[in-house]
């Protein structure tokens with residue numbers, strides 16, 4: 001199955017890095033606060049971070065008491081930043097696609113993945129391996145692009161707007177057509193994999209997980225007052241979070 005490494009594309013990497021450096025972005029406003037709120041107890045735990053990127057979360061997990069963190073990422077560019085800016089003797093960074101984690105010969109208490117699984121075609125394969133890699137009662141927590149965001153065809157405006165350009169509603173099409181969606185995000189030809197909400201849930205439960213909680217973060221009133229442009233997340237959330245137990 002296809003494994004795309006778009007974060008090693010020079011233009012994509014530069015533009016993505018600029019976006020994450022901005023203080024105000026959807027990650028900082030809703031993704032991270034939700035991730036932190038949903039984290040299980042990490043004191044004394046071993047953690048595997050799938051799609052760890054530049055490693056900031058690996059440091060956060062140590063700060064929250066984890067004893068050891070393994071960060072896996074397909075992108076050498078992202079890991080270069082992780083190794084230079086976010087290294088620690090208790091962190092091991094592995095340059096590998098998460099589709100290959102079955103080769104890791106050890107177990108973890110917690111597996112976390114932040115905004116990476118929508119790049120993976122073989123979701124059932126990754127879920128099976130996560131289940132195998134978790135200790136008994138282990139926790140799998142992930143965020144991904146929301147299924148209402150990944151179903152966009154990649155062409156045309158994503159929004160219907162009024163005469164002032166205000167977003168009225170999202171243009172959703174082919175929600176029930178799963179699989180690869182080509183999109184343009186900084187560069188053309190960024191591949192994401194669309195799965196229906198039911199497919200995500202059923203893949204987890206069919207592979208032995210118990211769903212503990214799901215969240216679809218949206219801005220607080222205070223965020224809307226400061227950054228009204230994020231009102232669009234009331235029409236269509238950007239992110240889906242799932243927390244599941246082995």
Ligand SMILES: C[S@@+](CC[C@H](N)C(=O)[O-])C[C@H]1O[C@@H](n2cnc3c(N)ncnc32)[C@H](O)[C@@H]1O
Pocket residue numbers: 003004007050051052053054056057072073074075078096097098099113114115116119120
């Ligand atoms: C949106 S970034 C998120 C990075 C980090 N988790 C964070 O939240 O800051 C997505 C990351 O997933 C990685 N990625 C994409 N496909 C992957 C795959 N098949 N295996 C491992 N990592 C992958 C990318 O290289 C990138 O670093």
